[in-house]
Amino acid sequence: MKVWRVLLVVILLMSLVLTMSSSLLAEQITLTVTDWSATREKYFKDLIPKFEALNPDIKINYIRKPGGQYHDELQTAFVAGVGIPDLPMVEISSMGKFMKGKETPFLDLTDWIKTYRPKLIESRLNHWSYFGKVWAVPQDIHPSVLIYRRDFFAEAGFSSDPSQVEKLLETWEKFVIVGQKLTKDINGDGKIDRYMIFLEPWMQYWLMILQQRSGMFDRAGKVILDDRVNIDTLRFVVDLLNKYKIAALYPSGAAFYSAVDDGNVVTVMGAEWHIGYVKQYTPKTAGKWGAIPLPAWPTTKIRTGTQGGSAMTITKACKHPEAAKRFIEFVFLSKDNIKTRWSSTYQLPPLRDALTLPDIVNVPDPYFGGQKFGALIAKLARQIPTYYMSPYWPEALDAAQNEIRLAIEGQKTPEQALKDAANKVRGVIK
Amino acid sequence: MLKLGWKRSKLIWPYIFLLPFFLLFAVFIAWPIAYSFYLSLFEKVGLGKGTYIGFQNYLKLLKDPVFRISLKNTLWYVIGTLLFQIPLALFLAIIVNSPMIKMKSFLRGIFFLPVITSGVAISIIFSILLDYRYGLLNMIMEKIGLNPINWLQDMKVVMNSIIMIGIWRYAGQNMVYFLAGLQGISEELYEAAKVDGANKWQLFRHITLPSLTPTIVFVIIMHMIGAFQVFDVPFLITGGGPANASTTINIYLYRNAFTFFNMGYGSAIAYALVCIILTISIIQLKIFGVFRGE
Numbered sequence: 138m139k140v141w142r143v144l145l146v147v148i149l150l151m152s153l154v155l156t157m158s159s160s161l162l163a164e165q166i167t168l169t170v171t172d173w174s175a176t177r178e179k180y181f182k183d184l185i186p187k188f189e190a191l192n193p194d195i196k197i198n199y200i201r202k203p204g205g206q207y208h209d210e211l212q213t214a215f216v217a218g219v220g221i222p223d224l225p226m227v228e229i230s231s232m233g234k235f236m237k238g239k240e241t242p243f244l245d246l247t248d249w250i251k252t253y254r255p256k257l258i259e260s261r262l263n264h265w266s267y268f269g270k271v272w273a274v275p276q277d278i279h280p281s282v283l284i285y286r287r288d289f290f291a292e293a294g295f296s297s298d299p300s301q302v303e304k305l306l307e308t309w310e311k312f313v314i315v316g317q318k319l320t321k322d323i324n325g326d327g328k329i330d331r332y333m334i335f336l337e338p339w340m341q342y343w344l345m346i347l348q349q350r351s352g353m354f355d356r357a358g359k360v361i362l363d364d365r366v367n368i369d370t371l372r373f374v375v376d377l378l379n380k381y382k383i384a385a386l387y388p389s390g391a392a393f394y395s396a397v398d399d400g401n402v403v404t405v406m407g408a409e410w411h412i413g414y415v416k417q418y419t420p421k422t423a424g425k426w427g428a429i430p431l432p433a434w435p436t437t438k439i440r441t442g443t444q445g446g447s448a449m450t451i452t453k454a455c456k457h458p459e460a461a462k463r464f465i466e467f468v469f470l471s472k473d474n475i476k477t478r479w480s481s482t483y484q485l486p487p488l489r490d491a492l493t494l495p496d497i498v499n500v501p502d503p504y505f506g507g508q509k510f511g512a513l514i515a516k517l518a519r520q521i522p523t524y525y526m527s528p529y530w531p532e533a534l535d536a537a538q539n540e541i542r543l544a545i546e547g548q549k550t551p552e553q554a555l556k557d558a559a560n561k562v563r564g565v566i567k
Numbered sequence: 568m569l570k571l572g573w574k575r576s577k578l579i580w581p582y583i584f585l586l587p588f589f590l591l592f593a594v595f596i597a598w599p600i601a602y603s604f605y606l607s608l609f610e611k612v613g614l615g616k617g618t619y620i621g622f623q624n625y626l627k628l629l630k631d632p633v634f635r636i637s638l639k640n641t642l643w644y645v646i647g648t649l650l651f652q653i654p655l656a657l658f659l660a661i662i663v664n665s666p667m668i669k670m671k672s673f674l675r676g677i678f679f680l681p682v683i684t685s686g687v688a689i690s691i692i693f694s695i696l697l698d699y700r701y702g703l704l705n706m707i708m709e710k711i712g713l714n715p716i717n718w719l720q721d722m723k724v725v726m727n728s729i730i731m732i733g734i735w736r737y738a739g740q741n742m743v744y745f746l747a748g749l750q751g752i753s754e755e756l757y758e759a760a761k762v763d764g765a766n767k768w769q770l771f772r773h774i775t776l777p778s779l780t781p782t783i784v785f786v787i788i789m790h791m792i793g794a795f796q797v798f799d800v801p802f803l804i805t806g807g808g809p810a811n812a813s814t815t816i817n818i819y820l821y822r823n824a825f826t827f828f829n830m831g832y833g834s835a836i837a838y839a840l841v842c843i844i845l846t847i848s849i850i851q852l853k854i855f856g857v858f859r860g861e
Contacts, residue, residue, distance in 0.1 A: 209825050215614055216830070234828035238613020389719060392698045401700075528613070531826050542810035546722060567612070 166457045167196045168464060171211070172226040173204035174447070177276070179481035184474055188467045195460050211235075215242045215452075223455035224464060227273060229264065229446040233530030236267045243450040244458055247271045253470050260523040261487035265448050267526055273448035274469050276478070278487040279408035280517040281344050281442045284415070284428045287506060289331070289403045293319050299508055303429040309345075309373065312432040316383035319403045333383040334404050335393065338374055338545060339538045341406050344442035345370045349434050352524035353533045353562075360566070362537055363552075363559035371551035375544055386545070394418035406431065408444040409514050413483050416504050423504045428513055441517035485514050492518055529566050536561045607834035617831055624835035634836065636811045637819040638843075640726050644815065645794040647730035648737070653786060655734065656741030657779075661771075663742065664749045675746070678739035686799030693732050694719070694804050719805055722812040729801045729813055733794070741786050748782030749775070784855045788848055795844050816840050 172181065178201050185197045200222070202210060208231040214220040215235070221242070227235070235242055247270045250262065258278055265273040283306065287297035295305060295315070306312050316333030323330040334341070346352065351366045361367070377384040388396045396402060398419045405415055412428070430440030449469060451461045468474060472490040479486070479497055491497060497511040504510075527533065536558040544554035607624055611617030628634050663674050681689070696703050697718035705715035718728040756774050765773070776783075798817035801807060807814035807822070814822075816836065824833025 212825060212828060234613065234826070236613070237828055238611075239615030240613070242614055386720060388698065388700055390694050390698075392695075392701050395701050531828075535822065535826070539808070539810040542722075542808065546810070 164194070165196060166194055166460045167198055168224055168455070168457065168461055169198045169200065169222040170224045170226075170449075170464070171200050171202060171207075171222040173202055173207040173228075174226070174482075175201070176482045176484075177226070177447075180474075180478045181468075183477050183481070184468050188464060191467070192460075192463060195457075195463070197464065218454075221452050221454035223457070224449055224451060224461050226276070226447050227450050229448070229526075230530060230534060232265070232273065232448075233267075233526060233528045236272070236528040241272070242452055242454070243272045244453055244455070245270045245272065246274065246451065249462060250274065253466075256470060256472075256488055256490065258487045258489065258492075258518055258521070260521050261443075261446075263523040264443070264446065264526060267528065273450045274465050275446055275448040275487050276469055277410070277446050277482075277484045278518050278521060279410055279443045279445055280485060280514040280521060281406070281408045281431060281444060282412060282428050282513060282517065283404050283406045283431050284412055284426045284505070285404045286400070286402075286422075286425055287427050288425050289319055289400070290427075297427060299427040299429050302427060306429065306432045309432045309434060313377070313381050313383065316377075316403075317381060320383040329382065329385070330401060332385045332402050334377070334406060335387045335396070335402050336374060336378065336384045337387045338378075338541055339534075340411070340444060342371065342374050342541060343444055344406065344408075344431065345374070345434075347442035347444075347522055347524055348431060348439045349437050350439070350522050353530070353537065354525045354527040356525050358525070358527050358566075360533065360559045360562050362533065362562065363555040368552050368555050371541060371544055371555060374541075375551055378545055379547070391418075398422060408442075410445060410484055424506050426505050427508060428505050428510055430513070430517055437522075439520055439522055441520050443521045479511075485511075485518055487518070491515070527566075529562055532565050533558070533562045603834045603837055606830050607832075607838050609831045611831035612827075612829045620831075624832050625839065627832065628835055628839055633811055633814065634816075634819060634839075637814045637816045640811075640813060641795060641797065641815045643726055644730055644733065644797055645791055647727070648733045648794050649787065649790060651730075652734045652738050652741060653783075653790065656738045656786070657745050659738060659742040660745035660749055661775075664746055675743070678742050680739065681736045682740045684736075687803060689732065689736060690800050690803035693728075693800070697728055720809055722809055725805055725809065725813045729797070729804070732800055732804075733797065736800070737790070737793070741790065744782055744786050744789075745779065748779045752778040780855075784851075784857065788851055791847060791851070792844055795840065795847075816843075 170181065170185075172178065178199075181199050185199055189195060189197060208228065211222075211225055211227070212234070214222070250257075250271050254262070257275075261275050261278045262271055265271060265275055285302060285306075290297040290302060296302065305315055312333070319331070320329060320333045321331050322328060336342075346367050349366050349370065351361065351364060351370075353360065353362050355361050374384075378386070385402075387393050394415070397405065397415060398421050400422075405412065407415075416423075431442065433440050449465055451458055451465070455461050468478075469486070470488070472488065475486055475488060475491045475494055476496045478484075479491070479494070485491055485497070492515040498509060498515050500509060500511055501507040502510040537555075540549065540554035540558035543549045544551045549557070606617070608619060608621055609617030610620045610623070659678055662668060663671055663678070668674065695701070697705075699705060699715060699717045699720065702718070704718065709715055716724055719725055752775065756778070757770055760770055760774055796817055797815050798821070801813045801815055802818050802821070805813045807818040817840070820833050820836040820840070823829045823836060
């Protein structure tokens, strides 16, 4: 009996060892995905189990980190060489700094993304390209619009119908003329209470120069901040504030939404994510807004731009890049998941299929008085001009924002301000 | 032999107990400090090995107009908070120490509360309080017939707003130091002076202030060391803007190291700040006669 007991234990132990070895042999790949966005977390949590069910050999470890420190932590991980995620989301204005230096921490996706180019809105890939190569797959395209208060237009005797207002504000010249009628002192205290527009001012300035096919860098990486188009546009922005007096600087933080709620502004100009925040934080004004394309410049007639954005990258530390690509393809390049992403974020994916999806283009939006906001941004997405990024984007943005402010304060002319900004960036570029 | 071995092993134990501290100190404080100086001698932008450039980063600092602005803003903050916060803290300490005041512990707690409140919470509250359109401060000013001030977006005013917040935030901490100093002054000195006919001002001028001198020196030096490193509130409220009007040295350091990923230059800014603080501290100690023999 003793012999049989010993034999039984040995057999049990051997089967345990064999089971463990076989599970080790069937390699389970774990990929770490990091992000900061609470709205994207909704669709990641929805899509990850579906991906894992279709790909039983891959496990996704999704981690959402606080936004304020996200890119600093990512940078620290890259420098330390420890704790590097496989698939980090990266914000567009932070991407440049990772492209500096002798090494980049991300995989070149140019050859892989070629297959998917016909599915994507081409200009969007350029926004994530450096040195002629693609380093990330964008999750959005952020077409920009002008939303306006229908009731203020009606009060002033204008039509409030979007198709009419679109013609009324067809150009920036017309915007000024209409703005001078709509900007007013409501309570008679001698101070303007309602402005035609608030200017951040970089946000709106950027959209205006992009409309004119300009930017901060050209295709070759040369600084073009002080090009004639940019200088003239800054002069226009300064005039909106100081000469025509139809604009005021954005109230900061929560005060901006309070000002919008209180009717202190007639129009808001921004990318669809910015308009999304206005929707979220000014529910009192729901139903009072209409949305139209941006006023155009005579040279290009482009009526939209883009600002901001996030994309997914694959780091060089990722041990299973092919598995990582399968995940990106499933979440960001598949037509099947567009609806899930849209319903979580209300941000338009840069996929051509998204531009005709009924769940996006056929849905009336009560915030805009029943107007089909999705249809408008889908139409404008096709027109978004390209622009060129640079590893020195953070320095250029910092210099431009500071110098623009000095021009607005009257401490420098627009020409001097942008020349100083451009020279500062040129001095830094190696 | 046995006795010698026992003595030696007894001597080792204190060092063994101190070892964890020194290990942690070496890894998390000493090594980063040394490595940061090493980095400051390199042009290290982005990932990958940097290029050794000696003290070029420091020479670049001397010509950097934004560094000069940040230095000017930081000096303004240090002086502004020093001139108002120290007398305020002393005043609060005298009030709290007064025998006529009840609820001393409660008052101490209230005045100290801003010190332990997180910088994030303070920044959020003051962003709202100082808002141009909706802030409470401007509402009160308008009610009493004054014009509202753009506390956080006016380039000429923003640094003064940051100073105001700094005074409010740390007055309680210095009050506690002064309170400890006041409670260390012997009552007999006051009694003897009163017998000689001294009034309240004379008691303060000839007994309180001189007796508090070591505390005042300590508070001024500690205040200046802390004030030179101001970062969280201006960073969170204004980001250093508008147009660098509230950019401090630490904000500029952060911008270079993390926003621009220029670790070499960021490290040089850090060491420049160390040199400034060290120089000013030594000058202060000399002025206050700390190095003089007894």
